[in-house]
Amino acid sequence: MFYEYLKLEQGKNPAFTFQIEADEEQKITRCFWSDARSRRAYKFFGDVVIFDTTYNTNRYGFIFAPIMGVNNHGQTIIFACGFLNHESVDDFVWLFNQFLESMPGGAPKMIITDQDPAMTKAFPLVLPNTFHRYCGWHILMKFSEKIDAVKYSIYKSEFSACIWKSETPEEFDLQWESLIKKSGLEGNRWLQDQYELRSRWIPAYVNHIFSADMSSSQRAESGHAFFKKFVSKNNSLVDFMIQFSRGLVRQRHEELMADHKDLIKKPKLRINHDFLEQMVDIYTNEMYYKFETEVCDSFNYKLQCVRETDNHCVYQIQRKKLAASKVREIVYDKDLDLVSCSCKKFESAGIPCTHIISYLMKFDAEILPDKYILKRWTKTAKSGTVVDDKGMQISPDNSYLLTRSQIIFGFS
Structure with a gap:
């Protein structure tokens, strides 16, 4: 039934793509899908990707793996989704191979995730030229767990200033070393590990790489929270897809409203310049x-x-x-x-x-x-024709959206 559902969606729009793998007993082990609007969105906004897995979205215990980004309004959007049986290196490599094959425009410049060891091993294999950034928010949240409570309360603001206000690696290193010595935390192994990994999560180290002004995967978590209003752990796979699609319609309606607002309402200038x-x-x-x-x-x-x-x-x-x-x-x-x-x-x-x-x-x-x-x-960020690697033009499910853009922005 799940396979038939995906085939039906592909029948509605040939640009809908999916891939299912099954074991020797014909049980699904992993799945990937992306519709036309998500694939088009990746062409325009796929420079930075956020990836965070979540559980309890279906009765079979599959791990739900949405791949997200941010559009020209600063809104969280979906590029593609997957179901995985396990969070293994092999599963992540498979998922992102499917992702790269499906998305027009090549690999992202940056991907933001938590410190999952399997992801850390997988991404260099499939995304060798993509900067893999750890979620700074997740790491900062662990400070209160990993260091002495009294010292945390005393030095919390200084750690925060060191991390967020340093503008060069050298500036960060000097402040960090001084702070560690002053606080007497030289022997804290967790802090030592984070220092060794600093190039992946300290904002100053990645400022030369476009990050769409994001430094954490909190957008992914807010995306999960949004879609959990629609799906539940009791959903069958088909039920999940139906409910998830309703959430996607809601999300895209908000994007369409932002597009419309841009056209009819111009901000009032604070000053004449x-x-x-x-x-x-x-x-x-x-x-x-x-x-x-x-x-x-x-x-x-x-x-x-x-x-x-x-x-x-x-x-x-x-x-x-x-x-x-x-x-x-x-x-x-x-x-x-x-x-x-x-x-x-x-x-x-x-x-x-x-x-x-x-x-x-x-x-x-x-x-x-x-x-x-x-x-x-810009307002014209989504203008232009999008063609995938196979030469297929990727048009939205609702062709009137494309026609509307052609009229407003004058592209073909």
Whole structure:
């Protein structure tokens, strides 16, 4: 019945893809599926993937394994799903091989998971060029369990500052070593292990890799919580698919409402500024508000040139009237005509930081250059034809959505 259900969905739209494996007794051991809208979404938003497994979603005890991401409104979306009998290296390799074969656009740049040992072994085998990031939130939650309660209460804020405010590996190492020595936690084996793994979970280490401004798999957990409103451990596989599809319809309705809101309601500008007048028509409303905050804050900074070469100009930027505020470094590459900042917000979140904006304002830029506008955060992020590796065009189940986009955004 489960197989027939999937075949029926494929009959409705040939872009629906699935794969089932069974043992010698013809019992299902693992399954993968993804529909047309999920596959299209991956083409536009598959740069960062969140993966977190969950139990108690069906009466057979299968492990439910959704693969998720974030869209141009900052909403959690589904790329694909799987059922697994076990959380083994082989099962994860199989699932993500199916995933890569099905998704247009290649492997993601980053995948965020918890510290599951099997995942850690599996991903280098199937995603060798994808940065595997551990969920920082999960690790931070364990601090209270893994260190002495009194010391945790005393040094909690200092650990948090060390982790979230360090901007370079060297800065983090110095603060961490000082904090460990001061707190007398040199012998804590768990802390030693986390320090060895720091490149996978400390934000400063991965800022050069786009992360869609995410540092944890909490989005996956919130996604599980959402879908558990629809599915239960008593569901048969077919019941699960029916109920899960209802949840997916609800999730996609919210995305459609956000698309519609972008078209009919333009945010009111807090201040009159060329950048804001430009980007209010380009960014989705959600991303525009984030950009507006950066622009408004940029007036609070002062910029000073500290050195110049034939190829680069280097500036220091600091908040006005706060001598103790953090000093960032702005570098202008003359050959590339490109500005970068030591905070790395643009590289990791895809929205220019207040420091870069302050630099552009100082030199009287009238518009935000295209190189600082990431399409995945714009209203037109989902425009374009999507074709898979087999040459099949992937169109949404509801063709009117595609037609609507063609009319509004003018693509074919």
